[in-house]
Amino acid sequence: MKEVCLLSLEQAGIVLCGDSGVFYWNRVGVDNPSNPLNSTRREEGFFVPISNDPPLDQSELSLVPRLNEIASRSQELTPGMVNQLDDLLHEVSSSDAISVDASKLKASAPGWVYLNIMAQGEFSYFSGFGGEGGNLQGVLTWPCRES
Numbered sequence: 001m002k003e004v005c006l007l008s009l010e011q012a013g014i015v016l017c018g019d020s021g022v023f024y025w026n027r028v029g030v031d032n033p034s035n036p037l038n039s040t041r042r043e044e045g046f047f048v049p050i051s052n053d054p055p056l057d058q059s060e061l062s063l064v065p066r067l068n069e070i071a072s073r074s075q076e077l078t079p080g081m082v083n084q085l086d087d088l089l090h091e092v093s094s095s096d097a098i099s100v101d102a103s104k105l106k107a108s109a110p111g112w113v114y115l116n117i118m119a120q121g122e123f124s125y126f127s128g129f130g131g132e133g134g135n136l137q138g139v140l141t142w143p144c145r146e147s
Contacts, residue, residue, distance in 0.1 A: 001023060002021055002022045002023065003024075003025060003042070004022060004023070004024045004025070004047065005021070005025060005026075006024055006025065006026040006047075007026065007027060008047055008130065009026065009141070009142070010015045010045060010064070011026070011049055011050070011063065011064060011098075011142070011143075012049075012050045012051070012063045012064055012067060012140060012141070012142035013047055013048060013049045013050055013052055013087070013140075013141055013142070014047075014048045014098075014117075014125070014128060014138045014139065014140055015043045015045045015046070015138060015139040016045045016046045016047075016048055016117070016126060016136060016137075016138045016142060017043055017044065017045045017049055017099055017137040017138055017139065018044070018045045018046060018129070019044065019057060019079070020044055020045055020046050021044075022044065022045070022046075022049055023042045023043065023044050023091070023131055024042065024044075024141070025040050025041065025042035025043075026040065026041065026112060026141045027039070027040050027111065027144070028040065028041050028109040028110060028111040028112060028141075028144060029075055029109055029110055029111065029132045029144065036050075041107075041109070041139075045138070045139075045140050046129070047095055047116075048125050048126065048138075050063065050092060050125065050140075051063060051064040051092075057126045057133055057141040058114055060079060063088075063092060063142070064142050064143060065141050066088055067083065067085075067140075067144075068110075068142075068144060070084045070085055070088065071085065071111070071113070071144070072111075073109070074110070074143055075109060076105075076109070077100070077108050077109070077113065080101065082105070082136045082144060085100050085140075086099045086100055089115070089140070093125065094121070094123040095120055095121025095122065095123045095124050096117060096118060096120060096121065096124050096125055096126060097117070097118035097120065098115055098116075098117050098118075098138075099115065099116050099118075100113055100114070100115060101114040101115055101116045101137070111138075111141060111142055111143070111144030112141050112146045113138070113139065113141075114138075114139055114140075115138045115139065116132050116135070116136075116137065117135070117136040117137070117138050118135060118136075119134045119136055128134040136140055
């Protein structure tokens with residue numbers, strides 16, 4: 001089995017679920033080693049880096065701090081957090097429709113959020129990956145820190 005550790009990841013990315021022969025894993029939950037809910041998660045697929053490149057003098061607008069501001073307040077995702085994550089994902093994708101997969105909230109955690117993806121448009125992050133009607137499954141992962 002091939003595995004890729006994402007612990008040194010410094011930006012957000014999506015593991016597009018699929019038969020790749022490669023498993024990606026990352027630590028999830030707030031960055032607190034004494035927290036028993038702090039664990040690792042893994043998924044087989046293809047890793048796609050996601051970035052929103054903010055202005056140089058406004059680094060707080062980059063994706064990772066914004067994700068941490070939303071999701072790192074709790075070990076579980078709340079409906080309010082899901083709405084905020086959906087809004088942010090809509091903002092950073094130029095053409096794909098990306099949203100939190102509400103059916104997998106219990107399997108999600110800060111730093112590891114399951115997604116529904118509708119790949120579309122000429123600027124799609126996921127061009128050529130197929131899926132029925134362009135529908136794909138993925139996991140949003142990022143370096144999770146306490147806010």
